[in-house]
Amino acid sequence: MIIYKFGGVSVKNATAIKNICNIISKANRPLTVVISAIGTSTNLLEELVDAYFLGSNNVWEFYNQLENNHASVINDLFDHIPATLATDIKALFIELKTKISKPSSNQFNFEYDQLIGFGELLSTTIISAYLNDIGQNNKWIDIRSCLDSDDNYIDANINWESSKEKANAKFVSSPAALYVTQGFIASDSKGNTTSLGREGSDYSAAILAHLLDAEKMIIWKDVLGILNADPDYFETTSKLDLIPYHEAIELSYYGARVIHPKTIKPLQAKQIPLWVKSFIDPSQKGTLITKGEQAQPLLPNYIVKKKQVMVSLKPLNFSFIGEKDLVFIFSLVIKFRIKFNFTQNTAVSFAFCINSSSRNFNDLISELEKKYEIDISKDLELITVRHYNPITIEEIYQKHHVLVEQKNTNTAIYLTVAN
Structure with a gap:
C-alpha cells in the first residue's frame, strides 16, 4: 500500500483537482489517497462554527458561501454531473443544515468537531466521483468508520488497536485498488465526529500508513520539497534532499509549516519513508524523510512564526516564581487549550509567547490576573534557527530588533519585534 496526501491548496479549484487526479492515475496500486478540504473551506467552516455557537444569523451566510463554492467546483469539473454525486452532496448539505438549524450546546469543542469535518467529506465525495468519471475506479471510505478516538474534541487521541483492525478490514480486505478518504477527522465511542488538530490531515495519512504497513507515504505540496527557510520570508x-526522522520532528516542533508535528512518529515507528513532493512538478525528486544521522545538505534551517504575543507575569505578592506557580500556570494553559511557542522564567517572573489568534486568550488572562501582574507585548515574531552558526546569528541581529534570545547546541530562538 502507498499513501498519498493532498492538502487544500492542491484541490483549491477544478483545475487543481484535475491535476492531482492526473498524478493519481499514474501511481502504482494499491493506493490510498487522503484529501483535505477544498481551498479555504476549513477557514470558512470555522467562521460558520463561531457564528453557530454564538447564535448569529451570519451562520447562514457562511453556509450559503460554502454551498456555492462547492457547486462552482462541481460545475467546472463535470460536463454532466453524475446523479449519485448530486444526491450525495445534497445529503451532506442537508445534514449540515439540519445541524445548524438546532440550538447549539454550551460545549464549543464538541460543536466545532461536529461541523468542521464537512469540508473533507465534501471534497472527497467530489474527487472520488470525478476519478470514477475519468475511468479511475475507486472506493470512497468514510475515515470515521476506521479511526477510533477518545472524546478529547479538537485534539483527539487515536485508539491504535481498534483502529488497526477496522482500517485493515476496510482498506486491505476490500478488492479495490484505489481508495479515497478524508484527513483530519475520526470518531469517538459514541459515534460523534472528532478532529485530530488543525492541519491534521498529514497526521491522518501517517496514521493510515502505520496501520496498513504502507510501503511509503507521499505528501504533495506546492513546493519542490522541504526548504531550509520559508520562501515567503x-x-x-x-531544498533539503534528506532529513532524518528525528530532525523532522524537531523542525515540526518548532513550527515548520510543511509537516504537521504529529506526522513523523507513526512513520518512524515502522520505518516508513516519507516523501514531500511538488504537485506542480511531480517529476522533481522532492525531499525524503527517513532514518539517518543528519540532514543532507546540512544547512541552517529558519522557522518564522508571525503574529506572536508575549505575556510576562510577576506575582502580586512580591514572591518568587516557584513550582506551585508553574503548576498553576500550566494547568490553565491545558484548561484553555493554548499552546506555548516559547517560555522563559527567572526567580521573579515567567514569560510565554503564543499565537495572537489563540482561542480563549482573554479567558486565560482573566484567570492569571488574579495572581499576577501582567505585561502584554504584541506584534512580535519568533525566529528559530536549527544548526545555526556565527554568520546566521549576526544576520538575525542586523535585520531584527531582538528582545529575547535562547540557545542550545543546535538551536537558537529569537523573539523579535515584527518588521
Whole structure:
C-alpha cells in the first residue's frame, strides 16, 4: 500500500483537482489517497462554527458561501454531473443544515468537531466521483468508520488497536485498488465526529500508513520539497534532499509549516519513508524523510512564526516564581487549550509567547490576573534557527530588533519585534 496526501491548496479549484487526479492515475496500486478540504473551506467552516455557537444569523451566510463554492467546483469539473454525486452532496448539505438549524450546546469543542469535518467529506465525495468519471475506479471510505478516538474534541487521541483492525478490514480486505478518504477527522465511542488538530490531515495519512504497513507515504505540496527557510520570508532558500526522522520532528516542533508535528512518529515507528513532493512538478525528486544521522545538505534551517504575543507575569505578592506557580500556570494553559511557542522564567517572573489568534486568550488572562501582574507585548515574531552558526546569528541581529534570545547546541530562538 502507498499513501498519498493532498492538502487544500492542491484541490483549491477544478483545475487543481484535475491535476492531482492526473498524478493519481499514474501511481502504482494499491493506493490510498487522503484529501483535505477544498481551498479555504476549513477557514470558512470555522467562521460558520463561531457564528453557530454564538447564535448569529451570519451562520447562514457562511453556509450559503460554502454551498456555492462547492457547486462552482462541481460545475467546472463535470460536463454532466453524475446523479449519485448530486444526491450525495445534497445529503451532506442537508445534514449540515439540519445541524445548524438546532440550538447549539454550551460545549464549543464538541460543536466545532461536529461541523468542521464537512469540508473533507465534501471534497472527497467530489474527487472520488470525478476519478470514477475519468475511468479511475475507486472506493470512497468514510475515515470515521476506521479511526477510533477518545472524546478529547479538537485534539483527539487515536485508539491504535481498534483502529488497526477496522482500517485493515476496510482498506486491505476490500478488492479495490484505489481508495479515497478524508484527513483530519475520526470518531469517538459514541459515534460523534472528532478532529485530530488543525492541519491534521498529514497526521491522518501517517496514521493510515502505520496501520496498513504502507510501503511509503507521499505528501504533495506546492513546493519542490522541504526548504531550509520559508520562501515567503527569505529571498534565498535551498531544498533539503534528506532529513532524518528525528530532525523532522524537531523542525515540526518548532513550527515548520510543511509537516504537521504529529506526522513523523507513526512513520518512524515502522520505518516508513516519507516523501514531500511538488504537485506542480511531480517529476522533481522532492525531499525524503527517513532514518539517518543528519540532514543532507546540512544547512541552517529558519522557522518564522508571525503574529506572536508575549505575556510576562510577576506575582502580586512580591514572591518568587516557584513550582506551585508553574503548576498553576500550566494547568490553565491545558484548561484553555493554548499552546506555548516559547517560555522563559527567572526567580521573579515567567514569560510565554503564543499565537495572537489563540482561542480563549482573554479567558486565560482573566484567570492569571488574579495572581499576577501582567505585561502584554504584541506584534512580535519568533525566529528559530536549527544548526545555526556565527554568520546566521549576526544576520538575525542586523535585520531584527531582538528582545529575547535562547540557545542550545543546535538551536537558537529569537523573539523579535515584527518588521
